[in-house]
Amino acid sequence: MRTTLARSMSRHALVWLLGSFIVVPLLYAVVSGFKTTGDLTDNPFGLPDPWKVSNYTGILSSGDFWRQIGNSVLIAVATTLITVAVAAMAAFAFARYAFRGREFFFTLFAMGLMFPPAVAVLPLFVLLRSFGLLDNPLGIVLPQAAFALPVTIIILRSFFRTIPAELEEAAIMDGCSRFGFFWRILLPMARPALGTVSVLAIVTSWNNFFLPLLVLADPKWQTIPVGIQQFQGQYSTNYALVIAYIVLAMVPALAFYAVAERQLIGGLTAGATKG
Numbered sequence: 001m002r003t004t005l006a007r008s009m010s011r012h013a014l015v016w017l018l019g020s021f022i023v024v025p026l027l028y029a030v031v032s033g034f035k036t037t038g039d040l041t042d043n044p045f046g047l048p049d050p051w052k053v054s055n056y057t058g059i060l061s062s063g064d065f066w067r068q069i070g071n072s073v074l075i076a077v078a079t080t081l082i083t084v085a086v087a088a089m090a091a092f093a094f095a096r097y098a099f100r101g102r103e104f105f106f107t108l109f110a111m112g113l114m115f116p117p118a119v120a121v122l123p124l125f126v127l128l129r130s131f132g133l134l135d136n137p138l139g140i141v142l143p144q145a146a147f148a149l150p151v152t153i154i155i156l157r158s159f160f161r162t163i164p165a166e167l168e169e170a171a172i173m174d175g176c177s178r179f180g181f182f183w184r185i186l187l188p189m190a191r192p193a194l195g196t197v198s199v200l201a202i203v204t205s206w207n208n209f210f211l212p213l214l215v216l217a218d219p220k221w222q223t224i225p226v227g228i229q230q231f232q233g234q235y236s237t238n239y240a241l242v243i244a245y246i247v248l249a250m251v252p253a254l255a256f257y258a259v260a261e262r263q264l265i266g267g268l269t270a271g272a273t274k275g
Contacts, residue, residue, distance in 0.1 A: 026250075028045075029243055029246065029247050030247055031047065031048065032044075032240060032243045033055050033056060033240060033241075033243045033244030033247050034048040034051045034052050034053065034055060034056075034240075034244075035048040035052060035240045036048075036052055036240055037237065037238055037239050037240050037241075039240070040239050040240055052240070055240055055241050055244040056244050056247075056248065058241075059241075059244060059245050059248055060248065064219075064227065065227070065245075065248070067220065067222075068222055068223055068224045068226075068227035069224055069249075069252060071137070071221055071222060071223050071224075072205075072206055072223040072224045072225075072252075073252070074137060075137055075140050075141055075144070075205055075212075075223060076201075076202045076205040076206050077202070078137070078141045079140075079141050079144040079145050079148065079201055079202075079205045080198050080201040080202050080205070082141065082142070082145040083144075083145045083148045083149060083152055083197070083201045084152065084194060084197055084198055084201065086145070086149065087148075087149055087152035087153045087156055087197065088156055088187065088190075088194070089182075090109075090149070090153050091152075091153045091156035091157040091159075091160055092156075092160055092182050092186065094106050094153065094157045095156075095157045095160035095161045096160065096168065096178075106153075106157070109149065109150050109153050109154070110150060110154060111150075112147070112149065112150030113150045113151060113154075117143075117147050117210075117211070118210070121210075121214065124143055125214060125215075128143075128215060133215070134215055134217070135215070135216055135217055135218040135221060136215075136221075137221060139215040139216070140208075140211055140212055140215055140216065140223075143211060144201075144204070144205050144208060144211065148200075148201050148204060148205075151197075151200070152197045152200075152201065155193060155196065155197050156190065156193055156194070156197060159190055159192075159193035160186065160190065163186060163189060163190075167185070168181050168185075171185055195260070199257075199260045202256065203253065203256075203257070206224070206225075206252075206253055206256075207225065207253075208223070208225065209225035209226065209229070212225065212226050213225075213226050213229070224249045224252075225249075227249070228245060228246060228249055231245050232245075
């Protein structure tokens with residue numbers, strides 16, 4: 001009994017310790033956003049005196065900030081829709097069909113995990129320019145979807161293979177086509193996996209900095225990571241204001257993760273259990 005209690009307390013202590021490494025810096029950033037640059041220099045760990053709410057309200061009243069948020073949401077949602085739609089169909093073929101060269105082509109997709117996007121910067125830029133996709137959201141959406149396909153296909157294929165073949169045979173015997181089985185039966189059963197890959201695609205797109213910086217020169221299409229860099233360059237000496245901007249830029253991502261946390265963990269748990 002004492003051993004079990006000691007283990008439980010040690011685990012809780014470890015969770016609190018690890019959580020503090022995440023929560024404390026976030027709280028420090030939020031509080032620092034209410035300070036002035038002088039307060040940060042003179043009293044970095046104290047409470048603001050007075051609380052400078054204008055740091056946050058000024059940013060929230062800025063049209064540039066909301067435009068960058070909207071651009072990031074638009075690009076992330078479009079990237080996710082294309083990635084999940086294409087990957088689901090490809091994973092269905094790799095998981096449920098036996099054809100010559102299946103494992104070879106799947107290995108080619110898997111090799112994409114070892115391909116760093118930075119290597120493709122120059123040819124990607126030339127390709128997007130030739131197609132007229134510079135300063136165009138599609139110039140971000142399509143490459144992001146392409147880079148996200150390998151991991152998405154691997155996750156969905158593993159999940160699709162856990163669906164019993166007898167279920168598909170029974171559906172076909174009842175008059176259901178292969179696409180009908182995929183659309184009406186397989187995809188609803190794969191909601192946890194689809195939710196997981198969707199969360200991964202959205203978070204990856206939201207945090208992408210280099211590709212939007214490379215492709216989007218027009219300020220009206222700038223995403224929030226690029227906006228942070230531009231804002232930091234504009235107010236390089238006002239550290240408190242820059243911190244407030246970063247905090248507000250994190251809020252949508254944190255809110256989305258808070259909503260999608262159960263779906264993400266449920267998908268990973270279901271995949272691990274069935275695998």
